[in-house]
Every structure is written in C-alpha cells, then in structure tokens.
Amino acid sequence: MSVTRVAYTAPGWGEGELWFEGRTLVWHELPRPRPSRSGLDTARRRQTDPHPGGARSRHPSRSTIPAESAQERNGTVPAVQRLVHMLERYFRGEPVDFSGIEVAFDDQTPFQQAVAGALRAVPWGQIVSYRELAGAAGFPDAQRAAGTFCAHNRFPLVFPCHRVVGSQGIGGYGSLGVDYKRRLLGLEGVAF
Numbered sequence: 408m409s410v411t412r413v414a415y416t417a418p419g420w421g422e423g424e425l426w427f428e429g430r431t432l433v434w435h436e437l438p439r440p441r442p443s444r445s446g447l448d449t450a451r452r453r454q455t456d457p458h459p460g461g462a463r464s465r466h467p468s469r470s471t472i473p474a475e476s477a478q479e480r481n482g483t484v485p486a487v488q489r490l491v492h493m494l495e496r497y498f499r500g501e502p503v504d505f506s507g508i509e510v511a512f513d514d515q516t517p518f519q520q521a522v523a524g525a526l527r528a529v530p531w532g533q534i535v536s537y538r539e540l541a542g543a544a545g546f547p548d549a550q551r552a553a554g555t556f557c558a559h560n561r562f563p564l565v566f567p568c569h570r571v572v573g574s575q576g577i578g579g580y581g582s583l584g585v586d587y588k589r590r591l592l593g594l595e596g597v598a599f
Contacts, residue, residue: 415491417498425494430486433511437563437583438498497564500594502531505565521545522556526566532595534570537578554578572599 410433413425423438490508497503506527512520525543529535535543537550537557544553557568558581569591572578577599580588592599 411487413487413491415494417494420498423494425487425490427487428511431509431511432490432562432565434561435563435565437587439583494564498594502595504531505567508562508565510562510565518544518546518549518552519556522553523566526557526568526571529567529570532597534572534592534597534599536574537571538574540571570595570597 409428411427413427414422415425415438416422417438420438421440424434424436425432426434486509493503493505493508512523515523521544522540525540528543529540537554538547540557541547541549541553546552553571557571558579560566560568563569569580569588577585577588577592579585589599
C-alpha cells in the first residue's frame, strides 16, 4: 500500500494532515497550532536537524496544493486537491458538503457504517444528540456506541462528529478538547 501525506494550513487554526491511498482518504488530522520551538527543544533540533535554523520543517508553512483557481483553469481538480480546497473554504467559514469524499471505510461493522451514514447527513450548522444520531442510524438504544464511534472517528468533518452533542451539554472532543469543538460549531453559526 502506497500512502501519500498532504499537509494543509488553515489560517487561525494551524496545520492539518490528510493521508491518501490513491484518491481514497485513509486518515485526516484537523489543523492545530504548530508547537513553538524554544529553549531545549531548539537545541535538540539543532543536533538532529540536517537543516539547522529551520530551513526545512516537518510541515510546509502553507498548503502544498496550488490555488483552486489555477487548478480550475487547467480543467481538472484531482481528488486530493479538491479536498484541500474544500477544507480551506470550510475553515474560512463557508458551508461545505464533504459527502462526496471517498474514504477507506471497508473495515467498519454494519453498525459503524450506519452511524457514519447518519453522521454525514447532519447538515452544516445543525446539531444532534448521541441518541438522535443512534436513532437516525437505525439503532435507537445505542447512543453510547454512537459516542464511541465519534470518539474514534478518523475522518473529522467528512463524518462531522463535532455536530453531535450530549444530552447534558456539548460533550467531549478527544485530544483537541471541548473548546475546539465549540469553535468548529461557532464557525458553522451554532452557539453552544
């Protein structure tokens, strides 16, 4: 299996990563701020970095994909570039529909596939509870299992688990935290 990593930058959000096998998305990391390099970390980097002074870094400072308008002039926008441009628009606050993005999802159970389908159907600017998500997937008593699916979601935004909230409040959002989830919802016009 040959996998291609594409980094992208969302101004004000940080750097994210997409991993593709051909045209199929196999993993997505939401953008987060690049850690600052200071003190001991900088000294350590100088010892191990073949490009001291930061001439080269792990992530590009901007998207590695040409501007969308340049691609449209050429008449084609390959799948990878198309998704990067969709993400750029999303993080500018434009409504984006990710339902057409092809993902590697063959390893999922029928329940997980049903939850993923129900999650893709939650539109921009709307929220549902874990119970409502489970019901929409055809498993009305499986809200905890729907929450587990969201917690292990490797395709955020494609399967917009930030749009799922708890019955007693906003709910969690993994390592990115509740503030990140609240910020994503705010970008979509949802105050929580």
